[in-house]
Amino acid sequence: MYEMDCDVLVIGGGVTGVAAATAAARNGAKTILIESKPFVGGNATTGLCLHNFITKLGRQVVFGIAQEMVDRLVMMGGAVGHIPYGTFVHSVTPVDGELFRVLSTELLDEAGVIVLLGSNVVGTESERGNIKGVKVAVKGGIRTIRAKAYIDASGDADVAVSAGANYTKGDQSTGKMQPVSMVLRSYGTNNQEIADAIAVSKPAMATRSDHPEPFPVYFNGTFSKWNDIILENNIFPNKDHKVFFNTVWPNHINVNTSAVIGVDGTDPLALSRATVELTKQMYRISQFLKDNVPGFQNAYFVPSAFAGVRETRRIEGLYEISDEDCIAGRKFEDTIGQVCFPVDIHDPDTGQAHFYEIGDDGAFDIPFRAMVPKYVDNVIVAGRCISTTSFALGATRNMAPCLVMGQSAGVAAAIAAHNNELITELDIQKLQGKLEEQGVFLGDSKKKVTNSPH
Template structure:
């Protein structure tokens, strides 16, 4: 058994953990990031867009490390920036998943983060109101990790749950959760024909460097015109099936349309069964697209390596983000950043996407209290397991908000460790001052150098 010791331990290397790790290490903390998979980046590596940096009124409100990642991806050809779209959102930020993995791996290393791959936390030792140590299962057996402060970026709130923090699980008495999905990566396709055939509105268009013409990089629609085939061949669980496409390439596209219902993402057997079904479902969908949808006929498909879990646990924090906070675009004194992507709920009974716009000025604040469990002082929870209702979670679960929360969590954990205190004992005003210094936009009440950036929509 090996022992590890650090100032900040981050559990989970998805987009939340990536931002947390970079932020903590840059703030001077000795930082260890634990990731069960052999890569970082989570769902961003599957090719999903980094929704969403821009409000429905065209104002960019997400900056900091989240914007820095996009800037670096643009420089290496793996992103095209924030592109206006006239659909359910005003702008989209597509990225290449493999480039995202390459770039964030590099950024973590550059910041000085020690990433331990293939490691899973299997035990939490608690002393009163603090986590004393974590037990890891990894190469060589069991290992002990101790840290002054811990960031739970696991997505499922695993550390909080193991430490006895209460949580909300699914929606309503039946605790039904949004479905799990698996992205299809299609190569050698004609994205212009696909967009013309299936897009509900004009696609988001972007120009790659040295390219003669702009290309479609995002569009969405449905398979309604193929309902008879869908029903007769059992391709999808419902008629009028939603489908979402994104890319940064002229001849490749990511397809988001698969779904398995009623999967508990914290149950390893259930998630494993869903992975088997999703892989087979992707193969069926791939055949269907090649045979029936113009633009796919010469393509070949590879399913993503991992399924995407939209919803499982949400901790009961010191504040729970409410439906009204989202629907009214509320602001908070302890904000650590803003959310601008609409409520995006894939219905538990059909997996059809339902969008509800954020009220007010099109953005709401994430209060730091929603990331802090009352039961533990040295644990901060970030990402889709933050304290939120089922509806609010439909907005907070998306990747741009997760990047925002990750940067705040990593910064807070590093500041607390450096100051000999806990994240719960950290003065929020000090955290906000540091975030502003690092280029995070907290809202108009706090000013900052990004307060007036607009995107043409």
Template sequence: MYEYDCDVLVVGGGVTGVAAATAAARSGAKTILIELKPFVGGNATTGLCLHNYITKFGRQVVFGIAQEIVDRLIKMGGAVGHIPYGSFVHSVTPVDGEMFRILSTQLLAEEGVTVLLGASVVGTETDEGNITGVQVAVKGGIRHIKAKTYIDASGDADVAVSAGANYTKGDRKTGKMQPVSMVLRCFGTNNKEIAETIAVSTPAMATRSDYPEPIPVYFNGTFSQWNDIIRENQIFPNEDHKVFFNTVWPNHINVNTSAVIGIDGTDPLSLSRATVELTNQIHRISQFLKENVPGFQNGYFVPSAFAGVRETRRIEGLYEISDEDVTTGRKFEDTVGQVCFPVDIHDPDTGQATVYQIGDDGAFDIPYRAMIPKNLENIIVAGRCISATSFAHGATRNMAPCLVMGESAGVAAALAAKQNSAMPDLDIKTLQATLEERGVYLGNRVTQ
């Protein structure tokens, strides 16, 4: 006996799930979204940038709901648009994390999405490749939800794997996964002074209507000048440690530099251990910043509410996005959107970040087939757990691509539910036409 039923069930309320549920509901589907945390918005609520809307050559390829979010945040004061940077990316899109959380909540409410927070899928029921229902753990016990189509936006492919999908976890040869991190949120800072002290290239500068001067909103650097202090106090596992800063404010900044290696984000004990270690690490980093780095001396510091996981499972899909697809900027006949953020790999052993650029025109397509697990009929996967190599995943895992995939998955799931179609059999041209009507950029589609 199913206690809830719907057309489309979205599992995961991060940026991918928010876009997916919004798109499905806008398509006329009765939509339920479930999320383990007590809020929606995922990693964007920590204040991380929405990488990346614009290719290295200056051409915007990410639109649709992803752009709508930025436009609405600008009006709220929680974003400053796409700001030229000129370092490893053409531009950056910083946002305020709390305002992103507010807007995500508003988007879902506006479209009539039923949101179930504090909920986790603990099992699935299947019949010859069709998911017939899921069991969800909530306060008070287990609830059952039945849908016509399912969107796995969990980040870890929880639903697809529970239903029998094959997957790869981490690097295919070593099994190692990129480290997990926790963003440090700093208030009462002098961001101009921080940038003058530590930036290794010209910061991205933006203006706000409520502040008289341009402010640095994104820059990166290293802590090399404090290597002796870092080594003595064991603040980081390596010297010359890289650090990334972003903000939309003159006196509040997010610091992305922590890392814990050897963590399996699908193991609750492992992830809990990482959260404890990261919280302590963040405290040490905050004390180091306050005592040594100009601009932080009057600041106070808050760790993000959760650890950010970069890499766990990736499904075995009808197609796997390859290293070559990324390095050549490949385009696909069944594209549902484009990725233009470069491959961003944080070394599993040291935490150091290395960036590899996308080839050709600076963007590659997301093929619909990479979002469909083999041997399953009524589920689509969106976000960082789609079918891709570990290298390609370094680009697809980022938030702008996840917003694109989320919107595409939401439209696809709603169409499949309405037409009573299996996800692998969905008419791609109808899906693409619908996406383009909604402003999703599919590039110059190819015929293969």
């Protein structure tokens, strides 16, 4: 057994962890990031959209590293910017998954982050709510990594819970969690034909420097036309099954429609079984698309390499973001960024997606307190496992707010490490000032308010 030391340790290399580690290192902290997969970038590497930068009223509220990544991806050919859609969201931000993975790798390397891939957290050393080290399984044995400040961007609150944080899972009344899914990548497609056949509203259209004619980059629909075939062949368990498509290419499209219900993403056996079932689903869906849906007749298909988990643990934080906070579009004095994607709930029993608008101006604040667990004082939790209700999680779990939380957590952890102070001792106004300097807040997106709960 041997040890490593750093200022900030980031657990999890998904979108949240990439932003967190990049921000911490850019702010002068010696930073280590550990990730269980053999790559960084998380769910964005599947090609899912970075929902959502712009409110229903057309005001952009997500900036910072999140916007920097979009700008760089546009230059790389891996994004087309924020494209108006005008249905359940004002706009969408599709990205190429593989180029997102490349960019994430570059950002971390440029910032000087030490990245440990294929590494799994197996426990923590803690004393009276203070983490002394994180035990990580790597090839050759167990390594203990010690830091001055920790960021839990694991998605499952693995480190915070191991160190003593309380948590809840699933719906408050039933305990059920949203289904897990897998994205199907389709190549050699005619995206306009697909949109003409299946879209329920006008698609989001974009151009590229190498393709000046507008083409569909995002649309959603249902498979209602093929209900009989779907039920007869057990493609999906229900009629009128919903499907979401996105891309940045005219001849390649991502299909988001699969689901396995009743899975606890913190149970490795259950998640492994779900991955097997989803991989099998991907083949059935691909054959159905190729045989029946216009635009797919010449396509070939590649399932994503892993299952996407929407919901597991949520910590008990110093503040819990409530249903009403979303519905009212509430603002907070300790805001570190905003969420503007609707509350997105995939039914735990059917997998069907339902959207609920955010109130007021279409955005609500993420209070820093929701990222700080009770009873553990030197870790920041960022990403889908922050302190929220199950309903509010439907908005906060999306990737644009996760990038915002990651950057804010990275700046906060770097400040705490530099000053040798606990996370609970941070000067929030000083943190907000740093975030404003570094582009997380622009214009009036940071507001002092008097109606926030305490």
